[in-house]
Amino acid sequence: MDELSSDRETVIEPPDSFDLSEEDLCIAQLDRHIQTFRVLRAKICSSRNRRLPINSLPTEIMSEVFLLAQTATEKEKGPCQPTVFPLVLGSVCRKWRHIAWSLSELWGEFHCRISMARCELQASLLQEWLERSQQRPLSICISIMDEEEWTGPDVSTAILDAIIPYSERWVHLGLILPEAWYRQLRQVRGKVPNLLYLCIRSPTCKSPLSSFRTFAHETSIRKLFASNFRLSNLHLPWNLLDTVVLEGLTTNEAIDVIRRCQNATFCRFNSLGALEHALPQMATNSSLRELDISTDEWADLEGFLDHIVLSKLSDLAVTLPDGHPFPIPTIEALIERSACPLQTVEITGVEIADEDLMAFLSSNDAVNTIRVY
DSSP states (O other): OHHHHSOOOOOOOOOOOOOHHHHHHHHHHHHHHHHHHHHHHHHHHHHHHHTSGGGGSOHHHHHHHHHHHHHHHHHHSOTTSOOOHHHHHHTTOHHHHHHHHHOGGGGSEEEEEEOTTTHHHHHHHHHHHHHHTTTOOEEEEEEESSGGGGSSSOOOOHHHHHHGGGGGGEEEEEEEOOGGGHHHHGGGTTOOTTOOEEEEEOGGGOOOSSOBOTTTTOSSOOEEEEESOOGGGBOOOGGGOSEEEEESOOHHHHHHHHHHOTTOSEEEEEEEOOOOSSOOOOEEESSOOEEEEEEOTTOOHHHHHTTEEETTOOEEEEEOOTTOOOOHHHHHHHHHHHTOOOOEEEEESSOOOHHHHHHHHHHOTTOOEEEEO
């Protein structure tokens, strides 16, 4: 007890003998050894790779193998997966990289999935990618990982800056399109002579407030996919389109599309919304052969089909929500009004009794196939 109660003495630790400079020297020596081993490993791998049977094949045959492998890979990858196969080939060995980098067919079609944090670096890599495509037609898809970050007015246009100089070679352009890109994209007006297929939607699937006019007067576009645009904000050469897929329109807007697209042979309306307050005028189209409609819970198939006349319609597919009214009378009214050669009908989401199907087929001689799911 006396020992514990005695005056406390400060314990003085001996000075730290750790030599920082000596440890740094050891680390530097290890780094040199590691680099030496890396160089040695690369030399051994290079020697080994040269002796692999596949690397004895002529460049022309290896190029064909690469192209076949790319086709198989594209079929297997999901729609949201970016294109990485040419980069994978280039990472195998020096010979493969030389062949892949010079094989323009590998670089003419790609899906680039960008993010706000990495878009500047991705734009730089995209520039190299496009240079390797040489003079190939381009099929470009740009999607966004962090879509919420791209809804403001001050987002990077670096990705557009990378692809715009190649606009004359665009054949297929798919964009998740922030409103902040509209102004920059105007640079390609009159400079997309080969663009056949345009696919656009806004980030987060919110309807943009601004009008999109970049491709309003382009005469090459034939196929369109657009999602969640107000029709009044979407300015395109409607009368030249042969394939139209639109999402999120109201019934009135969809009827207007039927009226505008006088050369379309295929139309699909996904998530068709209800009629607006103003009743639409009848729309007639003498080119449309295939019509595919899915409605949301507020829309009524009758409100759409009762306002169109399609004299060439041969295939009709409708997807309806639970509880939707019995659709057969509306379809029969369309057939009678249009005097169309309807052959195939698909109905999904509504149960139809066998006797009703038989009555429908017996009343419409041209219909030879009806499917109900």
